[in-house]
Amino acid sequence: MSFLIDSSIMITSQILFFGFGWLFFMRQLFKDYEVRQYVVQVIFSVTFAFSCTMFELIIFEILGVLNSSSRYFHWKMNLCVILLILVFMVPFYIGYFIVSNIQLLHKQRLLFSCLLWLTFMYFFWKLGDPFPILSPKHGILSIEQLISRVGVIGVTLMALLSGFGAVNCPYTYMSYFLRNVTDTDILALERRLLQTMDMIISKKKRMAVTRRTMFQRGDVQNKPSGLWGMLKSVTASAPGSESILCLLDSTPPLCIRGGIKSNGE
Known part of the structure; x- marks a missing residue:
């Protein structure tokens, strides 16, 4: 009975977070654009809802709210859903948009989107081979393999982007101020x-x-x-x-x- 009550609390919070993500997407991110992509809006809202739910579960873990087994179940489920969106849905949909904008491949855009996604998965998996994230305790198709690759590759990319932004932003703005306007x-x-x-x-x-x-x-x-x-x-x-x-x-x-x-x- 306690698991059902805890699940109802988590589902209610996820629905509220989904609504907040939907409104934020409509009112802030795309408020000046007339073209609407509802699939993108749904993916953003679902990702926002599950990300906020994971943060909520961390707070519940600190405060001791809900049952420990319920928290573990919903934590595992949120990880699976976010990994599914991050590794499977978002790359496939990006490839689908790229192929849809090419007129020569428009009729077979689904096939070429699958090929692009398979190429992404190959390089995504190969990039994790040099990192010390393999463990004999877990299988090659386990969730730990995906989490390890997403964590290592994500942190590496964030560090590269932060370093590039820290150098490029002042250089770009200084070029604007130093330029003589005629x-x-x-x-x-x-x-x-x-x-x-x-x-x-x-x-x-x-x-x-x-x-x-x-x-x-x-x-x-x-x-x-x-x-x-x-x-x-x-x-x-x-x-x-x-x-x-x-x-x-x-x-x-x-x-x-x-x-x-x-x-x-």
């Missing part, structure tokens, strides 16, 4: 700003014309009401909405952000 540079930036504003105005005009055409056709007024209308509006798109989405996709993020600010003003 009148020609200012005029070029003003010209680029005017071109961007003209692009925003022209696209907003085209979007307004498209919306007016949709309104005249009755696409806005004749939307069905009720639950069926909501489901139909989610699954089906209006005939003119594709052109609006094309305009948003062709507009750079800076232009979209500038258009949002101009509308707010």
Whole structure:
């Protein structure tokens, strides 16, 4: 009975953490982007939820909350899920996005995504051979092998990135401050700003014309009401909405952000 109560507490906290991760992704990370990738959003929210749950389990271990067997079970389960996402899902989905952006491989993107993932797994496993992480107590396909490789490779990459950032960031900023800004540079930036504003105005005009055409056709007024209308509006798109989405996709993020600010003003 205590295991069921402890599991209900952990599941409730995971649901809350998942909701917080979902809102953080929507409101902070991708608040200025119109293109939504729901699979990426789900993966981020699940990873955020299980990471916060592991931190919560550490606090419960210190304070002595929940049963020790329940804490061990949920700790093991969280490790398995995070390793599954980190080693299997995220590399596969990154490879899938890379292959999907190549037109020649678009029809067989699933096959080439699997090939990229197998290549990643080969190098991921071979990188751990020089490290002293092999143990005769554990098998080659045990969870300890994955945790050891993720830990050693992750710490090594973090050290490399930290060293690169510590050197590159001051060098980059110093080059900006030491550079002499001439009148020609200012005029070029003003010209680029005017071109961007003209692009925003022209696209907003085209979007307004498209919306007016949709309104005249009755696409806005004749939307069905009720639950069926909501489901139909989610699954089906209006005939003119594709052109609006094309305009948003062709507009750079800076232009979209500038258009949002101009509308707010």
